[in-house]
Amino acid sequence: MDATLTDGVVRAGSDARERFYDARGYGRPVGGDLALAPVEAAHLLYRGDLDSVDGMGFRAFLASAAVPETAVLVYKDLRDRGFYLSPARERWVADRDTTGPVDFVVYPRGKGPWDDDVAYRVAVVGEREPVSAADLGEVVVAVVDEESEITYLETDRPTVSGSSGVALPDGVAGDLLADRVFCWGPPASLYERGFYGQRLDEQGGDVLQLSLVEAAYLARRGALAVEGGPGAVVERGREVEGDRFDRRLRAYTALRGRGVVPKTGFKFGADFRTYAGVESVADLGHSEWLVRVLAAGHAFAPRDLALDVRLAHGVRKEMVFALVEGADDADEDQHGGADGDRTGDTDGGVEWLSVGRLTP
Amino acid sequence: MDATLTDGVVRAGSDARERFYDARGYGRPVGGDLALAPVEAAHLLYRGDLDSVDGMGFRAFLASAAVPETAVLVYKDLRDRGFYLSPARERWVADRDTTGPVDFVVYPRGKGPWDDDVAYRVAVVGEREPVSAADLGEVVVAVVDEESEITYLETDRPTVSGSSGVALPDGVAGDLLADRVFCWGPPASLYERGFYGQRLDEQGGDVLQLSLVEAAYLARRGALAVEGGPGAVVERGREVEGDRFDRRLRAYTALRGRGVVPKTGFKFGADFRTYAGVESVADLGHSEWLVRVLAAGHAFAPRDLALDVRLAHGVRKEMVFALVEGADDADEDQHGGADGDRTGDTDGGVEWLSVGRLTP
The missing domain is CATH 3.40.1350.10 (Trna Endonuclease; Chain: A, domain 1)
Structure with missing residues (x-):
C-alpha cells in the first residue's frame, strides 16, 4: 500500500482507514480517507504495513527528515509496549492536549483514539536537548539517549506539608x-x-x-x-x-x-x-x-x-x-x-x- | 597551660612537649620546647588540654581566624577516629609531603610522627571550594559540607586495560x-x-x-x-x-x-x-x-x-x-x-x- 505526503500529512485511502485506524488506532479519519502523521507513517513503513510514502521506504523516509528519529523511536517503543497513541496535533486529539510541550497522547492499554481516556501525555526529547523546568509538572518526558535507549520521566507538582516544628529561642x-x-x-x-x-x-x-x-x-x-x-x-x-x-x-x-x-x-x-x-x-x-x-x-x-x-x-x-x-x-x-x-x-x-x- | 602564637606557630614549653608530643603526637619539638600548628593548638584548646593561646580560649581562637574551621573539624574527626596526624608543613613532615595540595599527613593507627609510615595524605576543602582535577590522584580529599559533616574521597590514577575487541567490517x-x-x-x-x-x-x-x-x-x-x-x-x-x-x-x-x-x-x-x-x-x-x-x-x-x-x-x-x-x-x-x-x-x-x- 502506498501513500503520499503533503504539508506534513500523509494521506492514504479508505482501505488504510479500515486497516490502520479502525483496527489499530493509527491516524485520523478525514472524509472516507486516512490522514497519518509522519511518525505514524514511519512506523507503518517500518512494519511493512505501508509500502511507500511518495515512493520512499522506511530507510529513505527517515533519511528525508520528514520526522525526527527520536519521535519514531518513542512511538515504536510505546507501540511495542502495547499502547495506542496519537500525535498531539490539532484535530488529532482534544484541544487540551495540543498545548504545552506534549508530542504524544497515549491511551490506556486496550483503549484508543475513539475513547476519551488518556494514560500519559508524552514529550519527546533527545538527550542533548535542554528541557525547560517551567514546561514540566504534567507531562511524561521520554528521553532518547545517544544510543537510542529511552528513559521515561514522570513529572508532578507536589505540595509541601509536614508536622515538624519547635519553639525558637531568643537571641x-x-x-x-x-x-x-x-x-x-x-x-x-x-x-x-x-x-x-x-x-x-x-x-x-x-x-x-x-x-x-x-x-x-x-x-x-x-x-x-x-x-x-x-x-x-x-x-x-x-x-x-x-x-x-x-x-x-x-x-x-x-x-x-x-x-x-x-x-x-x-x-x-x-x-x-x-x-x-x-x-x-x-x-x-x-x-x-x-x-x-x-x-x-x-x-x-x-x-x-x-x-x-x-x-x-x-x-x-x-x-x-x-x-x-x-x-x-x-x-x-x-x-x-x-x-x-x-x-x-x-x-x-x-x-x-x-x-x-x-x-x- | 598557656601558649603563645607568633608567625603562624604556637609555642609551648618543655612540659607541653612531653604531654602533647611524646605522649600523643601533637606538634614538632623545637629545642626543648614544642611548636604547634594553629590547628593542633585549636584541638588542644577544644579538649581543655591547653587553657589559652595569647589569652584566647577555644571560642576566641576560632573566631580570631587563626585557623580555618574546616581544618579544625577534619583534624578533630581524624583524632576521634584514632589517628595521629601532622600538618603538612615544612619541617613538620617529610619534604615529599609538603608539595601539592596536602593539608594533613595521617599516620597508620598506632603510629605517629616518630615513624615513617603514612596512611593518608589528606587535603581539606569546604563544599563550596572548587577542587582542581590535576591535583587529584594521590590525595584523600576531606570535604566539609555546610553542616560540618565530613566526606572522605579517595583518589587514584587507574590504568585502562581490557580484552574486548572485534574485527571491523569494511565500509x-x-x-x-x-x-x-x-x-x-x-x-x-x-x-x-x-x-x-x-x-x-x-x-x-x-x-x-x-x-x-x-x-x-x-x-x-x-x-x-x-x-x-x-x-x-x-x-x-x-x-x-x-x-x-x-x-x-x-x-x-x-x-x-x-x-x-x-x-x-x-x-x-x-x-x-x-x-x-x-x-x-x-x-x-x-x-x-x-x-x-x-x-x-x-x-x-x-x-x-x-x-x-x-x-x-x-x-x-x-x-x-x-x-x-x-x-x-x-x-x-x-x-x-x-x-x-x-x-x-x-x-x-x-x-x-x-x-x-x-x-x-
Whole structure:
C-alpha cells in the first residue's frame, strides 16, 4: 500500500482507514480517507504495513527528515509496549492536549483514539536537548539517549506539608566563622527537636554548628544573635555562593514554614534532604525528599535529570526541584516575633517539581 | 597551660612537649620546647588540654581566624577516629609531603610522627571550594559540607586495560540522521561481539543504531561509510555537543584502543559505562566503570563529585574521570587500515582519575 505526503500529512485511502485506524488506532479519519502523521507513517513503513510514502521506504523516509528519529523511536517503543497513541496535533486529539510541550497522547492499554481516556501525555526529547523546568509538572518526558535507549520521566507538582516544628529561642549567641556559624549554649531543643545544626561534640556539649542558611533563617527570626545581625550572615552566604544562596534560603524558609525540616543534601549531591515529621532527632526516620534548588527559568540537561532521578531512586527518596522565582529576597522583612518556625507562610515564590522514573 | 602564637606557630614549653608530643603526637619539638600548628593548638584548646593561646580560649581562637574551621573539624574527626596526624608543613613532615595540595599527613593507627609510615595524605576543602582535577590522584580529599559533616574521597590514577575487541567490517552503509546513524545490514559480529550500537529490532533485523561517537570512531576506521565521510559525523557531533564531542571521542577511542568497550552512561548521568571483557553481548557481565569525560583543566565542585561518587557506589561501579588534554583532535589521521579495534594506541592525551568513598 502506498501513500503520499503533503504539508506534513500523509494521506492514504479508505482501505488504510479500515486497516490502520479502525483496527489499530493509527491516524485520523478525514472524509472516507486516512490522514497519518509522519511518525505514524514511519512506523507503518517500518512494519511493512505501508509500502511507500511518495515512493520512499522506511530507510529513505527517515533519511528525508520528514520526522525526527527520536519521535519514531518513542512511538515504536510505546507501540511495542502495547499502547495506542496519537500525535498531539490539532484535530488529532482534544484541544487540551495540543498545548504545552506534549508530542504524544497515549491511551490506556486496550483503549484508543475513539475513547476519551488518556494514560500519559508524552514529550519527546533527545538527550542533548535542554528541557525547560517551567514546561514540566504534567507531562511524561521520554528521553532518547545517544544510543537510542529511552528513559521515561514522570513529572508532578507536589505540595509541601509536614508536622515538624519547635519553639525558637531568643537571641542565642553565635560567631560567624568562614562559612558556618558556631552557636554557644543554645537550648537543647533547638537541635534535639528542631533539628537545627549539628553538634560539634556528638555526646552533647554546648557548641552547635549551623550552616549559613540555617543561621540566616534563625537570625532573621531573632533566634540567633550574630555580630552584624542577619544581614552579615546573608552577606557571607552571597560571598561564598552567589545568587544561589538567596534561592536556597528562600527554599529553606518555604520548607520550614510548612513544617518540613531541610538538612544538607551534600552526600547525595543535592541541596537538601527533608524530613516531614521530626519529633526528635534521637528518633529520626528516613528523609523523604532530595531537593535541588534552581532558578525558575532553569532548563535541564536531560543527563543531569537522569543523574538526580537515578540517585534519588537508589536511596529511596523522591527527587524534588525547588523552582525559585526572581532574584530579589522576598523574605527580608519577616524576621522577629515568631514563636515557632512553622509560620504557615505561603511558599513565597517557590514552586515544587518532582521527577521520577516511570515504566509505562 | 598557656601558649603563645607568633608567625603562624604556637609555642609551648618543655612540659607541653612531653604531654602533647611524646605522649600523643601533637606538634614538632623545637629545642626543648614544642611548636604547634594553629590547628593542633585549636584541638588542644577544644579538649581543655591547653587553657589559652595569647589569652584566647577555644571560642576566641576560632573566631580570631587563626585557623580555618574546616581544618579544625577534619583534624578533630581524624583524632576521634584514632589517628595521629601532622600538618603538612615544612619541617613538620617529610619534604615529599609538603608539595601539592596536602593539608594533613595521617599516620597508620598506632603510629605517629616518630615513624615513617603514612596512611593518608589528606587535603581539606569546604563544599563550596572548587577542587582542581590535576591535583587529584594521590590525595584523600576531606570535604566539609555546610553542616560540618565530613566526606572522605579517595583518589587514584587507574590504568585502562581490557580484552574486548572485534574485527571491523569494511565500509558498511550508514545514514546520518539528526543525532545518530542508522546502519543498514552490518555483519552481526559488529553488535554481537563488538557491542557497537543498538539494534532497532531487538529480535535481530538489519538496522543497527549507532551513536554519533560510535559512528565517528567506526567511520574513521573505514568500517562505516556515511555520506560526507567521517568528517560529516564529527561535524554533526560538534554541532550538537560542542567541544565536548571531541573530548568524548578521544576518551572513546582511548578505551577501545585498550580493549575496553564504552557504552552510553546516560542512565547513570555519565558519559560512558565500560566493559573490559566483552566476549559476546548475549553473555554480558556488569559494566565496571562509570566514566565522565572532562577537560584536563577541570575544577570539580565538591558537591558534583559527591553526586557522581555516591551514584557509582550505589550501582557497584567505580567512578572514573577521563581528563582530556587540549581541544585539538589528535585522532584525526588514524582512520583506515586497522584489522580490529584494539589498536594498542597510547591513550592520546587522556588521563584517568578514579574517585571513591573512603572510611578512614
